[in-house]
Amino acid sequence: MxxxxxxxxxxxxxxxxxxxxxxxxxxxxxxxxxxxxxxxxxxxxxxxxxxxxxKADLVVAAFVNAVSAPPGIPDTGELRGDLLALMESLLDEVIRLGDVFAGLVGETRHNPELAVAMEQHYVATRRRAVLAVFERAWERGELSGSADTDLLWEVGPATLFFRAVASGETVDSELTRRIVDHIVLPLATAGRQPG
Incomplete structure (x- = not known):
């Protein structure tokens, strides 16, 4: 189009x-x-x-325009650094637009057109960035062979959005560090054989 x-x-x-x-x-x-x-x-x-x-195209365009550009794929040379960089980018989006995001998430349950637009123009770009980070970590031997990255990529954003939007708690860089160090990394590396 x-x-x-x-x-x-x-x-x-x-x-x-x-x-x-x-x-x-x-x-x-x-x-x-x-x-x-x-x-x-x-x-x-x-x-x-x-x-x-x-209307869905218009609203999603406004939301996507307001968030920072789709995250680039960080390459710090280690999984932890890459995940922290992605989570900081997401944290910025949540702080600036958490109220808008919360409203749109509620609407996507009733509006398939909006759900598709959000998936294509917002969620998919974030998924690609995180999965690329996991792919590189696999190549470096940092991930467990049993790591379910298709599910694992959602853990950090879900935790951050829940804390900010559903519970209304403060979100900050300390929280993103805890999510990476205490949730995502242990799940991603559990059972990994030392290289």
Whole structure:
């Protein structure tokens, strides 16, 4: 699908996507309308629809635009350093957009279109980064042969999001370190034969 650029370029697009987050925080996903976003951004609704044909596309674009760029694949030379780098990137996203994420997660259960958009444009990029880190760790002999990386990649983000969003507890770099050192690494390396 080709993407229709906005008149005014990247700065205008960022302004419009910022308006989406403002309206989303005020009204929630269910009551967010393209008309409300267009009015907030002082844009025509057809301008919005040409670029983002559905509300799900628009909201996910705003969310993805607001988080840091998809995480690069860190290469510190060791699994622990790589996982800490990825978790710090995720921590930044949770601190800045945890409230938006919580609302979207609730909506994905009732809105398959939103669920697909979130999976394709947000979750998949994070999954690829973590699985690439695990793949390199396997090549270096750091992982147990029985490590279930398809499941293990979710452990850190799930713990971080639960603490921040569901329980409302403070999240910080100390928590990401504890998640890596006391949960992810022990599960990833359990039973590994010393190299």
């Amino acid at each position: 080709s993407v229709t650029p906005l008149r005014g370029g990247a700065a205008r697009e960022a302004e419009l996507l910022s308006a989406v987050l403002e309206v989303l925080r005020e009204s929630g996903y269910d009551r967010l309308t393209v008309d409300a976003v267009a009015a907030r951004a002082r844009a025509g609704r057809q301008t919005v629809y040409r670029r983002w044909p559905t």
